[in-house]
Amino acid sequence: MPELPEVQTVVSDLNRKIKGDVITDFWSEWPKAINGKSLDAFKKEIKGRKVLEARRIGKNIFIDLSGGKTLYIHLKMTGHLLIKQKAESNGYFSDRVNQYIRHIFHIGKDKTMEFSDMRKFGKIVLDDTEKISELKEVKKLGIDAMSAEFTFRKFNEILDRKQKAVIGILLMDQETISGIGNIYRSEVLYDADISPKRKAADLSLDDRKRLYDSIRRILKLAIKLRGTSDSDYRDTSGAPGGFQKVMKVYKQQGKKCGKCGGTIEREKMGQRSVFFCPGCQA
DNA sequence: AGTTGTGTTGAAGA
């Protein structure tokens, strides 16, 4: 489940591994993932373009290419990108989760970028850079949770604007703040000692400050640990991240809370599971 | 062996 830290890891890897390289060919067994044009047209349009820079907003990946084009990729739930070099032996690539290769970008002389996506929810769009920014799903994205613009002041304004919103749901709303998904909303709220059920309007100034600090701290730590590989997510080498080793509440229901000794609970919020400690999180 | 849980997002329904 690639959320902001996982996508950040991928984007950093791409800039390290394929920046400056030319895309020479493309193959797909699931052209339905390609939005807006046929497989043939896509192939023609991408061939020969150089990778200038990878970047992201929230969980959305943008790979800027030469000639004013941008490749927009959303990994959705089970997607991840693998960069392989020919004749390279890497034990990770044979893992089950890395076997669902739906699309292959041939890059340079001897590299590929392979899109593994078990559930085929992933999305690929290629268009003019400006047109990609104008896509409705891109345009409506809220402020990125790790961007410099996402200050406490801004966060406080959002909470004032969304008075009635339940905080556990609001944190995951990509149109408000982009980047936080189901894993990190639970971890962040636990870190801040705030119940997911609280309403935005009911959070005191002190609560808000703790929550903001927790968002930044947890995401930063998760980026440092190269994301969470609870199930499907892998980095571009096919290797798992490390955040699952330090997870405190996500999927920890029934276990003891490290802070108060109480029991971690799981509940449905929306139709997703939220995890929390009823003792610590008031 | 059928049912359920898994989570991101968009669309449809209320």
Next chain:
DNA sequence: ATCTTCAACACAAC
């Protein structure tokens, strides 16, 4: 406007 539910799809666990 805003909330809820479902559908996209595949597989593991029960």
